[in-house]
Amino acid sequence: MARAGAASDDPVCSIERSLLVLGERWSLLVLREINRGKHRFAEIQTSLGIAPNLLSTRLKTLVDAGVVRKRTYQEPGSRHRDSYHLTEAGQELQVIFGALQQWGDRHCPRPSGPSAARRERTTGKPVHVGFISNETGREIPHTDVVFELTLDR
Amino acid sequence: MARAGAASDDPVCSIERSLLVLGERWSLLVLREINRGKHRFAEIQTSLGIAPNLLSTRLKTLVDAGVVRKRTYQEPGSRHRDSYHLTEAGQELQVIFGALQQWGDRHCPRPSGPSAARRERTTGKPVHVGFISNETGREIPHTDVVFELTLDR
Numbered sequence: 001m002a003r004a005g006a007a008s009d010d011p012v013c014s015i016e017r018s019l020l021v022l023g024e025r026w027s028l029l030v031l032r033e034i035n036r037g038k039h040r041f042a043e044i045q046t047s048l049g050i051a052p053n054l055l056s057t058r059l060k061t062l063v064d065a066g067v068v069r070k071r072t073y074q075e076p077g078s079r080h081r082d083s084y085h086l087t088e089a090g091q092e093l094q095v096i097f098g099a100l101q102q103w104g105d106r107h108c109p110r111p112s113g114p115s116a117a118r119r120e121r122t123t124g125k126p127v128h129v130g131f132i133s134n135e136t137g138r139e140i141p142h143t144d145v146v147f148e149l150t151l152d153r
Numbered sequence: 154m155a156r157a158g159a160a161s162d163d164p165v166c167s168i169e170r171s172l173l174v175l176g177e178r179w180s181l182l183v184l185r186e187i188n189r190g191k192h193r194f195a196e197i198q199t200s201l202g203i204a205p206n207l208l209s210t211r212l213k214t215l216v217d218a219g220v221v222r223k224r225t226y227q228e229p230g231s232r233h234r235d236s237y238h239l240t241e242a243g244q245e246l247q248v249i250f251g252a253l254q255q256w257g258d259r260h261c262p263r264p265s266g267p268s269a270a271r272r273e274r275t276t277g278k279p280v281h282v283g284f285i286s287n288e289t290g291r292e293i294p295h296t297d298v299v300f301e302l303t304l305d306r
Contacts, residue, residue, distance in 0.1 A: 014255075014258045014261070014263075014267060015181065015185065015250055015253045015254050016182075017257040020261070028168065028169070029169075032168065035300075065261075067260075089256075089259075091295065091296065092256060092260070093256065094284075094295040094298060095255075095256070095282055095284065095295055096249070096252045097168055097300070098295075098298070099248045099249045099252040099282065100168045100171040100175075100249055101167045101168050103167075103171050103245060103246065103249055104167030104168060104169075105167045106242075106245070107220075107242040108167070108170040108171065108173070108174065113303065115302065115303060116167070116300045116302050117301045117303055118284065118298055119298070119300075119301055120297055120298065120299075125288050126287045126288075127285060127286050128287055129248055129252065129284055129285070130248060130282070131247075131248065131251060131271065131280045131281070132280060132281055132283050132285065133273060133278060133279075133280050134280060137292055139290055140273050140280050142244065142245060142247040145247060145251070145274065145280055146273075147188075147189075147250070147254070147270070147271055147272075149189075149268065150266065150268060150269060150270055
């Protein structure tokens with residue numbers, strides 16, 4: 001998929017546009033591994049057990065979509081290799097991951113409990129994802145939020 | 154898909170579990186229509202232009218997943234029919250929708266601008282989705298949030 005900025009056949013709905021980037025299962029898992037500090041092809045591949053050609057394709061899609069960028073590194077005596085990093089757009093996916101994680105833990109729980117906790121880096125205190133008033137900075141309950149359509153579908 | 158609560162072969166990662174419910178394109182669009190106040194089969198079908206058998210299947214999946222429930226209604230002279238409503242779990246998807254929408258508008262923008270704005274119901278003032286400290290209720294920048302794994306994948 002090309003970076004979606006100017007394409008006129010993209011879905012009008014921004015939820016659909018986001019899911020074009022994220023909706024594919026492996027793409028999400030690849031992003032999660034990079035977010036966890038796995039930056040090299042071999043590390044990501046080993047961690048996920050994904051076929052190399054499939055991982056190449058997914059990484060290319062994510063680079064084209066502007067959420068992952070490549071850097072070149074070289075170890076002594078080896079050839080140049082690529083490492084993979086989140087762009088700013090990729091880092092901002094964190095809020096989506098947090099929202100999905102929180103919902104999954106609440107509504108599709110596992111007997112063994114949540115798979116991850118979201119915490120403030122400096123204090124270790126728990127955080128959650130929610131709606132925040134742009135004006136007051138205070139949390140707004142989701143039941144008090146309306147989505148106002150600005151375009152016809 | 155069955156309600157995921159007790160199944161032991163569900164993905165450990167709650168992001169994956171959420172996407173099992175949401176990841177399928179039509180499921181998300183059906184939820185969006187119900188969230189916009191379209192509760193009857195014919196209304197949802199007309200609005201999306203989806204084949205009736207496909208819509209039936211998607212609604213059944215969403216009911217089984219516990220995010221949509223059926224109610225029965227009857228109009229004078231007609232037989233009983235079902236209408237479709239979000240459960241509490243379905244309503245809590247609002248935060249995920251908001252996060253996806255916000256990211257899509259920022260990083261996959263369309264020339265014609267955002268497709269929806271998120272506002273506080275009572276004041277009409279804009280809101281956004283972000284991380285919130287459980288303790289202080291204050292917004293935490295996503296760069297200050299860490300996901301701490303509580304289970305091995």
